[in-house]
Amino acid sequence: MKKVLLSGLGAGLILFLISYFGLMLGIRYFPELFVEYNNPLFNSDGSRDLLFFMHPFIMSFALSWFWARFKKLFQGTIFLRGLEFGFVYAIVALLPVMWITFSSLDITFLMISSWFLYGFLQSVIAGLLFAKINP
Amino acid sequence: MKLLKLFIFTVWLLITAFEEKELASKWVIYKTCSLKVNGSTNVNKFNCVINNYYKPDTLSFVQNNQQDPVKMMGAMKLDINSFDCHNPMMTADLRKTLKAKQFPNLIIKFINLSKYPQLKGQHITGWVQIDLAGVSKKFQVAYQLIPSGTNTLQLKGLKQIKFSDFNIEPPRKIGGMITTEDKLDIEFNLHIKTINAL
Numbered sequence: 187m188k189k190v191l192l193s194g195l196g197a198g199l200i201l202f203l204i205s206y207f208g209l210m211l212g213i214r215y216f217p218e219l220f221v222e223y224n225n226p227l228f229n230s231d232g233s234r235d236l237l238f239f240m241h242p243f244i245m246s247f248a249l250s251w252f253w254a255r256f257k258k259l260f261q262g263t264i265f266l267r268g269l270e271f272g273f274v275y276a277i278v279a280l281l282p283v284m285w286i287t288f289s290s291l292d293i294t295f296l297m298i299s300s301w302f303l304y305g306f307l308q309s310v311i312a313g314l315l316f317a318k319i320n321p
Numbered sequence: 322m323k324l325l326k327l328f329i330f331t332v333w334l335l336i337t338a339f340e341e342k343e344l345a346s347k348w349v350i351y352k353t354c355s356l357k358v359n360g361s362t363n364v365n366k367f368n369c370v371i372n373n374y375y376k377p378d379t380l381s382f383v384q385n386n387q388q389d390p391v392k393m394m395g396a397m398k399l400d401i402n403s404f405d406c407h408n409p410m411m412t413a414d415l416r417k418t419l420k421a422k423q424f425p426n427l428i429i430k431f432i433n434l435s436k437y438p439q440l441k442g443q444h445i446t447g448w449v450q451i452d453l454a455g456v457s458k459k460f461q462v463a464y465q466l467i468p469s470g471t472n473t474l475q476l477k478g479l480k481q482i483k484f485s486d487f488n489i490e491p492p493r494k495i496g497g498m499i500t501t502e503d504k505l506d507i508e509f510n511l512h513i514k515t516i517n518a519l
Contacts, residue, residue, distance in 0.1 A: 220364040230417070
């Protein structure tokens with residue numbers, strides 16, 4: 187349990203830094219990709235900012251628990267285990283959620299694709315970390 | 322009694338004879354007017370417009386004396402839901418930001434002008450009251466008067482305002498990573514025609 191929490195916290199910190207600086211750089215160098223966020227679907231009064239920045243930790247603790255339960259299924263090198271873990275998460279969790287989100291909300295395909303790719307990269311990074319610190 | 326009446330009449334005559342004559346004229350809004358709002362976020366610039374405003378209202382100008390500003394009476398009452406930002410998402414977002422459901426109108430009340438409008442090119446200033454999102458605020462506006470035909474003028478008003486002037490928080494998205502500038506440039510255009518110019 188301790189290992190699950192510690193690796194979850196470690197992965198959360200790394201995912202948070204990647205998310206924060208990734209978004210910052212993305213907005214700076216590819217601003218046109220973010221124009222669609224000027225949409226009333228997205229919270230605009232700042233009341234949920236803290237919740238937004240907590241998302242890497244929510245994800246990392248959930249993935250850490252998932253890793254602890256099923257890590258024996260992921261075989262091979264650290265890279266392969268991390269990649270497969272990310273792939274499983276993307277197929278099992280991300281794809282259905284993105285599918286229903288795209289089908290029900292007025293958002294673009296580019297936006298939903300970027301969320302899918304972002305979630306996949308986050309889970310691969312978390313998988314690589316778990317494979318290293320909680321093999 | 323007759324003498325008293327004669328005295329009162331004479332005093333009234335003297336007062337009105339030396340009183341400075343009030344200048345007054347009426348103009349009518351004779352074709353579609355517009356309101357443009359330009360703003361920016363850290364990812365794009367936006368330009369929203371109400372293009373089809375047409376209410377054949379009358380604008381009155383009254384000047385008591387040459388030193389005083391010209392009193393102006395009239396207003397533009399615009400429907401916030403008529404804003405078009407050339408992008409449906411941006412349009413919907415602006416309407417939400419301006420609390421269109423709660424306060425559907427933007428009203429520009431004309432208060433005064435620094436000079437009497439002439440049928441020639443002129444740059445003057447004036448005060449307006451803007452009612453937006455339940456807040457009323459007075460602003461000094463720079464006007465450009467452009468002759469547009471016989472007895473007609475285009476009255477172009479320019480002003481930089483802020484969302485915060487109207488207690489509106491500029492929208493911020495994805496944890497504040499996308500922010501909107503507080504400043505907005507507004508430009509309104511009125512096409513007016515004189516009914517009884519001086």
